[in-house]
Amino acid sequence: MKISVLGCGRWGSFLAWYCVKLGYDVMLWGRKNSDSYKNLELNRQNSYLTLPPSIKLTNSLDEAISHGDVIIISISAQGLREFAGRLSKYNIEGKTFVLCMKGIEADTGKRLTEVFNDGIDKDVNLAIWVGPGHVQDYINGIPNCMVIDSADTGITKELVDIFASELIRFYYGHDLIGNEIGAASKNVIGIAAGMLDGFNLTSLKGALMARGTREISRLIRALGGDPFTAYGLCHLGDYEATLFSAHSHNRRFGEAYAKGEYFVKLAEGVDTTRALVNLSKEYNVDLPICQGVYAILFDKREPEKVLNDMFLRSIKFEFWG
Incomplete structure (x- = not known):
């Protein structure tokens, strides 16, 4: 089996490392x-791992696409549209693409498979790979x-x-909409959690988990x-x-934001x-936590006040609607 991984950041380099451990030509x-790429080319390592010698490293997209029977994509979610357009120019008919990324296109609200x-514009197989793990x-x-x-269940x-191994146990997904929305939105709940940490309100994370899962389940429906997919590995499980x-x-982005500090890493939850x-x-779905995070990040509302208001909303039955 020949596998190509497109994207050599933290997750992409791990996926290449993992696939080689499974015995594949990567x-x-x-x-x-x-x-x-420059760091890997220079010494074949980054802050997380060292690439085994058998992994072929390339900056030629043509070479990578030609190599793989299965092609894993691990890039920024907001760059996928442009990247898919580039891929379409190559001979990709019959290949299987796996999106190992979590996000929703900010400008359109479309899921990444969409x-x-x-x-x-060619006949390819498409899947997603989501869930917890660092x-x-x-x-x-x-x-x-x-x-x-x-x-396609097949x-x-x-x-x-x-891809199954003792290191990663996989479950079969049967709800593409729910798994994509759940996987992407957990990053927004993660930002809120970091803000709670930043204001020493960590004890509210239990409520955040319960209410966050509930509101995302409403959106999925x-x-x-x-x-119920929101209560699985794609969202609550992550x-x-x-x-x-x-x-x-x-x-970490949320915590840094609450403390007024700068965080340099990519936080997909912002978009x-x-x-x-x-x-x-x-x-017409009420998403109070997501709307609260939006008010903080984009409307520049006072974070501590928004977070406090979020958990002091009008009294209602817990599982209304």
Whole structure:
């Protein structure tokens, strides 16, 4: 089995490392001028891992696409539309693409499989790979569970067979809408969790988890998915890795924001917040936590006041609606 990984950041480099451990022929692609690629090209390591010698490193997209039977994409969610357009120019018919990224297109509110299909005018297989887990844990042999989902159940099962191991146990997804929305929106809840940490309100994280899952389940249902998917690995199951972990970029971004500090890493939840608020308006779904994070980040409302108001809303039955 030949696998190409497109994107050589933290997660992409791990995926290449993981696939080699499974015994596959792996090629890792990165943009020639990116810092991530330059560091790997120079010494074949980054802050998280060292690439095994058998991984082929390239900055040629043509070479990477030609190599892989299965092509994993791990780039910034907001760059996927342009990237899919580039991929469409190559000979990709019959290949299987796996989106290992979490987000919603900010300007359109579209899920990433929708964005990818917009840019691809050829017959390919498409799946997503979501769920909890950090590179720092995986490379130290700490296992976790994840989900693979596709509109084609056969593709889902085939990919689980390809990627399953003792390190990552996979479940078959059966709700593409719910798994994509759930995976993306947990980053927004993660930002809120970090802000609670920043104001020493960590004890409210339990309430945040309960109410966050509830509001995302309402949105999934409105979009045509299964509301119970929010309680699975894509969303609630990823909370420990996002709301509590020192490794979570989104939680760390929220904490830094609350403290008035600058955070340099990519926090996908920022753009996802914009998308979720737009979807809440379009589908008339109340998303108080997402709307609160939006008010802080984009309307420049006072964070501590917004967070306090969020948990002091009018009294109602817990499971109304």
